[in-house]
Amino acid sequence: MRAEILAFGTELLMGETLDTNSAHIAARLPALGIDLHTVTIMGDEMGEMVEMLHRCMERSDLIICTGGLGPTKDDLTREAIAETFGETITFDPDLIAAMEQNFRNRGQDMPETNKKQAGVIPSVTVLANPRGTAPGWWAEKGGKIIIAMPGVPGEMVLMWDQQAAPKLKERAQGTVIMSRTFKTIGLGEAAVGEYVSSLFGRDNPYLGIYARPDGIHLRIIARAADQGEAIALIEPMEAEIREALDFAIWGVDGETPEERVGALLSDRGLTLAAMESCTGGLLASTVTDVPGASGYFKGSLVTYATKVKSIAGVEPALIEEHGVVSAEVAGAMAKAVREALDADVGIGITGVAGPGPQDGIPAGTVYAGVAMDGAVESTVMRFPPDRPLVKRRAVVMALLQVYRMLLERNG
Amino acid sequence: MRAEILAFGTELLMGETLDTNSAHIAARLPALGIDLHTVTIMGDEMGEMVEMLHRCMERSDLIICTGGLGPTKDDLTREAIAETFGETITFDPDLIAAMEQNFRNRGQDMPETNKKQAGVIPSVTVLANPRGTAPGWWAEKGGKIIIAMPGVPGEMVLMWDQQAAPKLKERAQGTVIMSRTFKTIGLGEAAVGEYVSSLFGRDNPYLGIYARPDGIHLRIIARAADQGEAIALIEPMEAEIREALDFAIWGVDGETPEERVGALLSDRGLTLAAMESCTGGLLASTVTDVPGASGYFKGSLVTYATKVKSIAGVEPALIEEHGVVSAEVAGAMAKAVREALDADVGIGITGVAGPGPQDGIPAGTVYAGVAMDGAVESTVMRFPPDRPLVKRRAVVMALLQVYRMLLERNG
Numbered sequence: 001m002r003a004e005i006l007a008f009g010t011e012l013l014m015g016e017t018l019d020t021n022s023a024h025i026a027a028r029l030p031a032l033g034i035d036l037h038t039v040t041i042m043g044d045e046m047g048e049m050v051e052m053l054h055r056c057m058e059r060s061d062l063i064i065c066t067g068g069l070g071p072t073k074d075d076l077t078r079e080a081i082a083e084t085f086g087e088t089i090t091f092d093p094d095l096i097a098a099m100e101q102n103f104r105n106r107g108q109d110m111p112e113t114n115k116k117q118a119g120v121i122p123s124v125t126v127l128a129n130p131r132g133t134a135p136g137w138w139a140e141k142g143g144k145i146i147i148a149m150p151g152v153p154g155e156m157v158l159m160w161d162q163q164a165a166p167k168l169k170e171r172a173q174g175t176v177i178m179s180r181t182f183k184t185i186g187l188g189e190a191a192v193g194e195y196v197s198s199l200f201g202r203d204n205p206y207l208g209i210y211a212r213p214d215g216i217h218l219r220i221i222a223r224a225a226d227q228g229e230a231i232a233l234i235e236p237m238e239a240e241i242r243e244a245l246d247f248a249i250w251g252v253d254g255e256t257p258e259e260r261v262g263a264l265l266s267d268r269g270l271t272l273a274a275m276e277s278c279t280g281g282l283l284a285s286t287v288t289d290v291p292g293a294s295g296y297f298k299g300s301l302v303t304y305a306t307k308v309k310s311i312a313g314v315e316p317a318l319i320e321e322h323g324v325v326s327a328e329v330a331g332a333m334a335k336a337v338r339e340a341l342d343a344d345v346g347i348g349i350t351g352v353a354g355p356g357p358q359d360g361i362p363a364g365t366v367y368a369g370v371a372m373d374g375a376v377e378s379t380v381m382r383f384p385p386d387r388p389l390v391k392r393r394a395v396v397m398a399l400l401q402v403y404r405m406l407l408e409r410n411g
Numbered sequence: 412m413r414a415e416i417l418a419f420g421t422e423l424l425m426g427e428t429l430d431t432n433s434a435h436i437a438a439r440l441p442a443l444g445i446d447l448h449t450v451t452i453m454g455d456e457m458g459e460m461v462e463m464l465h466r467c468m469e470r471s472d473l474i475i476c477t478g479g480l481g482p483t484k485d486d487l488t489r490e491a492i493a494e495t496f497g498e499t500i501t502f503d504p505d506l507i508a509a510m511e512q513n514f515r516n517r518g519q520d521m522p523e524t525n526k527k528q529a530g531v532i533p534s535v536t537v538l539a540n541p542r543g544t545a546p547g548w549w550a551e552k553g554g555k556i557i558i559a560m561p562g563v564p565g566e567m568v569l570m571w572d573q574q575a576a577p578k579l580k581e582r583a584q585g586t587v588i589m590s591r592t593f594k595t596i597g598l599g600e601a602a603v604g605e606y607v608s609s610l611f612g613r614d615n616p617y618l619g620i621y622a623r624p625d626g627i628h629l630r631i632i633a634r635a636a637d638q639g640e641a642i643a644l645i646e647p648m649e650a651e652i653r654e655a656l657d658f659a660i661w662g663v664d665g666e667t668p669e670e671r672v673g674a675l676l677s678d679r680g681l682t683l684a685a686m687e688s689c690t691g692g693l694l695a696s697t698v699t700d701v702p703g704a705s706g707y708f709k710g711s712l713v714t715y716a717t718k719v720k721s722i723a724g725v726e727p728a729l730i731e732e733h734g735v736v737s738a739e740v741a742g743a744m745a746k747a748v749r750e751a752l753d754a755d756v757g758i759g760i761t762g763v764a765g766p767g768p769q770d771g772i773p774a775g776t777v778y779a780g781v782a783m784d785g786a787v788e789s790t791v792m793r794f795p796p797d798r799p800l801v802k803r804r805a806v807v808m809a810l811l812q813v814y815r816m817l818l819e820r821n822g
């Protein structure tokens with residue numbers, strides 16, 4: 001099935017809003033066996049919208065539209081699809097009643113203008129919008145499908161994931177492409193490659209290897225007639241990868257270091273605390289992005305001023321001797337915060353976030369110390385001197401250092 | 412001048428990479444008087460690229476391409492433009508020499524494959540790429556301009572800002588659209604509107620009012636023959652807005668609360684410290700995203716576990732009496748951290764980030780306390796119960812509360 005995406009909205013053409021909807025949909029089409037050909041962003045101009053829809057109908061089987069379903073007269077997606085299909089919009093009384101009920105549930109009366117959003121044509125099946133007022137359209141005629149969803153990302157994602165994608169899964173009959181990614185830590189690209197060298201060079205499933213900020217990734221890509229067959233291709237290769245490299249794999253697909261560390265701490269009933277300098281609280285903020293973090297995270301001391309490190313339990317003499325950006329101070333920070341906050345695992349991070357050097361140490365130099373079980377390990381990292389990037393990467397590497405040390409202790 | 416953007420790249424169609432380049436360019440075209448018509452994302456398929464370029468040449472004066480300038484055989488943008496213009500690619504020896512020098516500067520030999528990137532056609536003026544190996548193209552023929560830039564955002568942005576945009580500024584002769592946004596805090600939408608009511612309803616410059624997460628925004632939009640005239644239209648209205656509302660305006664255009672608070676603290680020689688619970692370090696991380704924050708930011712105590720708040724100087728009896736999520740505890744946290752870290756201004760944040768409620772308090776409830784100069788003020792905020800959103804908005808509101816209190820104290 002050949003598809004294209006049309007994102008309608010003048011605000012997208014003004015560059016004020018990033019079109020994240022198209023990327024969300026695009027990332028999910030390969031697993032449905034749907035081949036995405038083009039993404040087009042255009043304004044809300046009726047004549048151009050109809051012309052574009054006609055051209056899309058000539059070359060594609062599926063047209064996925066986002067935006068232009070609001071209640072104002074600038075919202076023209078319904079009208080453009082109706083004209084393209086040569087049908088007339090009528091208003092569905094059941095849909096109006098449901099929309100009015102939605103408004104009442106929020107203690108409001110539905111404005112008259114919102115009735116426009118209850119418009120339908122004979123070729124349309126309505127897609128419900130549990131988060132907003134604009135219902136979606138599944139319009140189908142002469143073997144062509146046009147899906148129209150709201151432009152608000154929260155509404156679009158839910159409607160796509162729960163309604164449009166499952167309906168497409170029943171229909172789509174192309175080659176399904178599925179992938180699974182294994183994220184490793186502690187080994188270089190060459191070493192990871194050696195452990196699984198016998199798996200490279202196959203066509204289907206294909207194995208790729210990629211160096212990423214959070215370690216070396218292995219990615220299996222399988223092509224098959226349906227998702228079940230694709231999974232059946234992936235699983236034996238996955239078993240071989242796990243057998244060779246399980247000790248180094250910290251996550252699969254979208255898993256994050258903070259989720260994996262959190263799960264491991266929860267499993268073992270351990271707690272975590274941190275003392276952060278150059279990451280400025282980003283480690284704590286990242287750890288607490290995971291729901292349930294309060295079960296294992298005690299807190300972090302963001303000791304941005306050097307003097308505050310001493311208040312927090314790091315010996316001034318140690319800072320004097322080794323400098324504040326040093327492996328020794330990172331380790332001492334990890335030990336001090338572990339004791340001060342009565343945690344099982346302590347993390348200490350000190351470095352130069354940039355943009356400029358500090359005390360002769362180049363921007364991008366970061367030391368991370370981890371203290372647990374009487375052991376303290378410090379590592380040094382060097383990143384490109386870009387302030388937000390240094391902070392992000394240092395957090396990832398510090399969390400993966402915790403993960404590795406926890407694994408080594410079996411638990 | 413009528414323009415469109417073509418973003419080439421299979422990785423964009425896979426949804427793995429977000430097309431931020433097009434939004435960067437789109438946001439900068441109105442000030443150049445260039446009217447953006449369509450953004451198209453498509454794969455690197457030679458026939459389709461040439462067909463698309465021909466169609467664009469029929470309907471637009473300017474075609475801005477990104478991606479497809481790499482050294483591999485999948486990179487076809489140069490070839491597609493050459494075919495569209497009916498010209499033959501030759502290799503510029505000066506360009507090859509410059510590229511080789513670039514590689515030598517990094518201590519490397521240039522791989523043979525990179526020579527492909529030195530290809531030019533007679534209609535092309537080369538745009539230098541100070542950050543990468545792919546030079547850009549400014550191709551011009553028969554009154555039509557095709558600009559080709561690399562897909563790597565860091566390289567594209569620099570080439571656009573420093574070379575393509577200035578060249579276009581000389582050429583473009585359309586209506587220039589410029590805007591200036593004023594961000595206010597402490598007043599509702601109706602109140603902001605009343606202060607500047609006489610300025611609404613004009614056509615050019617036009618004044619719009621918008622409710623945003625960081626307060627009410629006023630936006631002046633001016634249309635004129637060139638940037639100078641547009642600025643001349645904006646300035647008198649800006650003066651009137653400043654006269655009426657200067658006390659409530661905290662920032663202009665892209666300015667952030669953390670930049671403005673940082674600038675105000677620096678100006679007055681004051682220091683800041685925080686104690687954060689539900690924001691989990693995000694306030695500290697946001698403050699330290701600003702280069703130079705070490706000049707005024709002492710640190711933050713991320714007291715995620717309730718017991719840690721007591722360690723950090725908040726009376727257990729106060730927590731017992733009012734509950735940990737309360738205005739009283741937020742104020743006490745602000746006072747305690749101000750004293751503990753010897754800062755001029757203390758911030759305390761406590762709340763329920765979600766997704767679920769805590770001790771009967773609904774997710775999204777956040778108290779922020781600010782202590783300075785003997786005064787302590789606490790405010791309550793209620794956000795939708797979305798964990799990352801609650802954290803982000805609470806940080807913005809707490810920083811703007813600091814800004815407002817600092818302004819009230821004149822300084």
